[in-house]
Amino acid sequence: MTQTMTTVDVPEGTEARTKRARAVRYGRAVPFFVVPFGVLFLLFYVLPIGYAIVQSLYTVERSGTFGPAREVFGGLVQYQRVFENGPFWSSIGRVLLFGVVQVPVMLGLALLLALLLDSGLVKGRRFFRLAFFVPYAIPGVIAAIMWGFLYSPNLSPLKPITSAVDFLSAGFVLWAMANVVTWVYVGYNMLIIYSSLLAIPAEVYEAARIDGAGPVRIAWSIKIPLVMPAIVLTTVFSIIGTLQLLAEPQVFRSFSSAVSSTYTPNLTVYSTSSIPNFNLAAAFSVVLALATFVLSFAFLKFTQRRGVQ
Amino acid sequence: MSVLAPEKPKKIQESLLSRTGAMLIMAVCTVYFLTPIWWLFVGASKSSDQFTSTNPLWFADFNLFANIGDLFAYRDGVFLRWMLNSVLYTGGAALIGTLLAAMCGYALAKYRFHGRELIFNVVLSGVLVPATALALPLFLLFSKVDATNTFWSVFLPSLVNPFGVYLARIYATASVPDDLLEAARIDGSGEIRTFFKVSTRLMTPALITIFLFHFVAVWNNFLLPLIMLGDERLFPVTLGLYSWNTQVNQIPELRGLVIIGALLSITPLVVAFLFLQRFWRNGLGAGAVK
Numbered sequence: 001m002t003q004t005m006t007t008v009d010v011p012e013g014t015e016a017r018t019k020r021a022r023a024v025r026y027g028r029a030v031p032f033f034v035v036p037f038g039v040l041f042l043l044f045y046v047l048p049i050g051y052a053i054v055q056s057l058y059t060v061e062r063s064g065t066f067g068p069a070r071e072v073f074g075g076l077v078q079y080q081r082v083f084e085n086g087p088f089w090s091s092i093g094r095v096l097l098f099g100v101v102q103v104p105v106m107l108g109l110a111l112l113l114a115l116l117l118d119s120g121l122v123k124g125r126r127f128f129r130l131a132f133f134v135p136y137a138i139p140g141v142i143a144a145i146m147w148g149f150l151y152s153p154n155l156s157p158l159k160p161i162t163s164a165v166d167f168l169s170a171g172f173v174l175w176a177m178a179n180v181v182t183w184v185y186v187g188y189n190m191l192i193i194y195s196s197l198l199a200i201p202a203e204v205y206e207a208a209r210i211d212g213a214g215p216v217r218i219a220w221s222i223k224i225p226l227v228m229p230a231i232v233l234t235t236v237f238s239i240i241g242t243l244q245l246l247a248e249p250q251v252f253r254s255f256s257s258a259v260s261s262t263y264t265p266n267l268t269v270y271s272t273s274s275i276p277n278f279n280l281a282a283a284f285s286v287v288l289a290l291a292t293f294v295l296s297f298a299f300l301k302f303t304q305r306r307g308v309q
Numbered sequence: 310m311s312v313l314a315p316e317k318p319k320k321i322q323e324s325l326l327s328r329t330g331a332m333l334i335m336a337v338c339t340v341y342f343l344t345p346i347w348w349l350f351v352g353a354s355k356s357s358d359q360f361t362s363t364n365p366l367w368f369a370d371f372n373l374f375a376n377i378g379d380l381f382a383y384r385d386g387v388f389l390r391w392m393l394n395s396v397l398y399t400g401g402a403a404l405i406g407t408l409l410a411a412m413c414g415y416a417l418a419k420y421r422f423h424g425r426e427l428i429f430n431v432v433l434s435g436v437l438v439p440a441t442a443l444a445l446p447l448f449l450l451f452s453k454v455d456a457t458n459t460f461w462s463v464f465l466p467s468l469v470n471p472f473g474v475y476l477a478r479i480y481a482t483a484s485v486p487d488d489l490l491e492a493a494r495i496d497g498s499g500e501i502r503t504f505f506k507v508s509t510r511l512m513t514p515a516l517i518t519i520f521l522f523h524f525v526a527v528w529n530n531f532l533l534p535l536i537m538l539g540d541e542r543l544f545p546v547t548l549g550l551y552s553w554n555t556q557v558n559q560i561p562e563l564r565g566l567v568i569i570g571a572l573l574s575i576t577p578l579v580v581a582f583l584f585l586q587r588f589w590r591n592g593l594g595a596g597a598v599k
Contacts, residue, residue: 124335156365
C-alpha cells in the first residue's frame, strides 16, 4: 500500500509547523473515526478468537463417574483429540475434494461467461448479466432447500433424470451440493472478472488485432493474464467458502440420510458443541480457522511468486 | 468482433459460427440459472394437491394469494415476524456497519497517525478469518454474560465487517482528493464535519457497494443465529424456513409453506439486486484491481 498524503511544496520551516498544527487538529478526529469500529472489532473478532484458543486449552474433569464437572487446564489435550479424530479429518478431506473439483469448475464457467460478455459476440448483455447474477441474491439455506426439492425423486421437474440417478445418495450428494454452490456463486464471480475486463483500456487490444490475432487468441494471451488478480481474489474467497461449508450440508440432512452430522468440518464443530463439548469444539474451530488462513495465504504467496500479481 | 473485414466471406462465416456458439452457451446457462427460480414461483402458486400432480414447470390453478394468506396466518403470523427480524438484523447491521467501516477506512486512507499500518494489517487479516470460526466462541462469550438467545447476540457481532474497512480505504483513496479536504480546512470546516458533508457524498457509490457486501454476508450467516437463538420468535427468516424444512417429514403441510416462504423471502432481495446491480460492478472492479 502506498502513502496517500500528498505534500504540497512549501519551505522547510512552514512544513514542520503545519505538520504539528495538523497533528493537533486531527487529534480528535482520528479516534472519532477509528475507535467505534475498533472497539467492536476487538469485542467481536479479536476477543472470540482469543477466547476460543483459551477454551481449547481446557478440559472437563470429573471426580468419579457422577462427580461434579470442573474445567481444568489441559494443555494440548484437546488438540491431540482433534488429531486423533477420524471423522474430522475425513470431513476435511471431503471439503478439499469438493474444492478441488468445484472451485475450478465454478471459476472456469465464470471466466468463460465473463469473456463471452466482453467479446462483443453476445447480444443482450445486460439481460444475461442480470440473469446469471440473480442466484447470488438467494441465501445458501434457501438455495439448498430449493435444490433439495429439485433433486427429490417425486417432486422434481427433472423427473426423468432424478428417477434414473439418485442425486441424494451417498455417492452423489457431495456433487449435488457442489452444484448448489456453483449455481449461487458463478454469477458473482463472473461479475468480479467481468468488471476487471471492463477496466482494461481498448488500446491494449489494438496492436494484437493489427497483428491478426483473433478473439480467442486475444482472450487467452491478453485478457486472461490481465484479469489474473481478479481470478486470484475469487479463488481465495472460494477456498475460504469451501472450508466453511455449513448451510448446504445442514439443510441436505433433511433430504438425505447420506449426510452425517460430521459431514463437513463446520458441521463437526456444530454437532460437537451441541453435545456439549465446548472445549473440543473450540479446538476444532481453531484448527479449521488456521487451516483456512494457511491455505488462502499459501495460495496468495504461490501466485505472487509465479509473478501473477 | 465488430471490426472484421467484410470482404472476406470465410471470416464472416467464422464470425457467424462463433456468434451462434456464444449465444448457445448463454442460452443454456440462462436456463440453468433461472429454472429453479421459475420452478419456485410456479410451485408457490399451486395448491398442495396440484403441487405434486401437475407439471412442476407450468401453472395449474393460480393459488398464490391464498397460499400467501395461509402462510401469514400460520402460527399467529410467525413468518412475518421472521421477515421483520431479517430486515432488522441484516438491514440494521449493514447500515450501521457500513458507516463504521467507512469511517475507519477513511481515516486509514486520509490521515497519517501512529499505528495506522498496524491497524490496517490486523483488520486485513480479519478478512481471512472465516465468520463461522467466530460463532462458537461468540456463543460462549455471550453465555458468560447471560445474553445468548437475544436480539443483540446476533445483531452486535454482525456489525463488524473488516472487508468493508479494506474497501473503504481503497475507495477513499481513489475518490476523495486531498486538495478538497485542504480546501475545506481553509474554509474552517472541522474534520468530522467535512467527512459527513463532503467525503461521504464523494464515496456514495462505494458506500452502497460496501453496504451490499455487508448485507449479503449477514443475510447468509447461518451458523451464528443457529447457535445463538433458541426462541423461534427471534429467528431470521432463513433459520425459520430451515427449521420448518427439518419438520417436513413429521408435518407434511409445512412443505407448501416452506416453498411459498422461500419465494417471499428472496423476492425483496432479488428486486433490490436488480436495481443496485451497477454498484456491484463498479465496486467489485475497484476491489479486484488492487
